[in-house]
Amino acid sequence: MKKIAIATSILSLVSSTLVGCTNGSENSNAAPNTETNTATNTSLNQVSTAKGKLQTIGIALGDLGNPFYVAMQKGTQEQAKKLGNDIRVNAVSSSFDLNQQTNQIENFTAANTDLIILSAVDKKGIKPAIDGARNAGRVVIAVDSAVDADVDAMISSNxxxxxxxxxxxxxxxxxxxxxxxxxxxxxxxxxxxxxxxxxxxxxxxxxxxxxxxxxxxxxxxxxxxxxxxxxxxxxxxxxxxxxxxxxxxxxxxxxxxxxxxxxxxxxxxxxxxxxxxxxxxxxxxxxxxxxDPAGMARTAVEIGNDVKQGKKLSNSEILVPVKLVTRDNLSSYKGW
Structure with missing residues (x-):
């Protein structure tokens, strides 16, 4: 019981800190994109994770003052709600500061966050934090920005x-x-x-x-x-x-x-x-x-849930197609 109380206390403390970092305004026009291109990553070295229900998600983004990252936050929340299980989502903004993002991922790890999604601000510098999270059994998925570290999956636009x-x-x-x-x-x-x-x-x-x-x-x-x-x-x-x-x-x-x-x-x-x-x-x-930033985030949650439940991924690198929007077809574009 003492261990449970300590873990709960840490999670509560980190949660209150993270909520204070989300300062972007949401845009309600996120456009879904169900089509994906896939590429197999044969060098992925997955670390075994504790199987079970996905209950907590931490998403570390570049800057929640940017509509792109706000759309990612919204996509994460949408997919978490769709999965049910009362999944809790904590979104944080680093203002593109490596030290801050490193601390955020370390906090997610310490709080026993099941799934960590990140848009890396520094592909090389963020590696120690990712390694620490995965060694602790966390599922880690990189979105939008590549990283020089082993992650469970990488999702980006083509x-x-x-x-x-x-x-x-x-x-x-x-x-x-x-x-x-x-x-x-x-x-x-x-x-x-x-x-x-x-x-x-x-x-x-x-x-x-x-x-x-x-x-x-x-x-x-x-x-x-x-x-x-x-x-x-x-x-x-x-x-x-x-x-x-x-x-x-x-x-x-x-x-x-x-x-x-x-x-x-x-x-x-x-x-x-x-x-x-x-x-x-x-x-x-x-x-x-x-x-489609919201679509990328939704995919990350879906794949993270699969990994958490012990499913093997046939593809660890997912390229999401882009669409050319011009003045001619702008009226049909739903936007972010």
Missing amino acids: NTQAGEIACKYIGDRLQGKGNIVILNGTPMDSINQRVSGCKNSLSKYPDIKIISDQNAEGTRDGGLRVMGDLLTTFPKIDAVFATNDQSGVGADLAARQARRKEFFIVGVDGSPDATKAMEDKDGVFVATAAQ
Whole structure:
């Protein structure tokens, strides 16, 4: 009884701490995506976990002020409710700070949390916390961001596909000829894959030239600053590929300020900010390769529940397809 009381006390303490970290506003338009692409990970070294009902879930996210992570939180809660068992969900925000996310995962581990879902802020730096959780018998699933650690499963958008369909749209719309710029982002796997996919598509259009490829830091301010400089440098730009919607929205603002409309912008994410920009016909943001953050989180809960019950996974890496949303089909897009 003493051990049970101590464990309960720890769980209560951690729960109250975690609740205080969730500060994002929810968006009620999360779009389900039931289709998935799978790839087998033959090197997975699963640690045995205590079998039984899934009762507690901890989800560690980058920043709950970002609608993408709010949608992930909501997807987790939706799937937990669907499974029943009065599953308790604790969502925490690290503000992209590795030390904070490490502490959060260690807290989940100490509180005997059954399933830990994380969107890693540092793929290498988070490894010790993941190893500790798995060695303690926790189920750990990485979502959206890859990690250099053994996890029970990895779920992410097909980022290569995102870059491919975005830049195929650019190539087709330009009829295979023109000058484009790439608003790159923080050098992480997902961003690198998007750029690689984009360049793969553009290689099929020999008369399209990439005249600039710069890091816009994945932020609205970064997109505004970098695009502002590019508009000063280049008298004519035909298209922009933004590796995420936030930098694309910033670039759209730069175009408005410079009163330049000879080009168009295509982003990646399918965010509320992007759809709002696309609705404004006075802007130049015209398309985005939309992810499904809520769908990824729902899948993580479903798979985590399977692992908790002792089921073997045939696929440990799941790639969730993206969908190109343009002004033409925007009205049918449910968004996040």
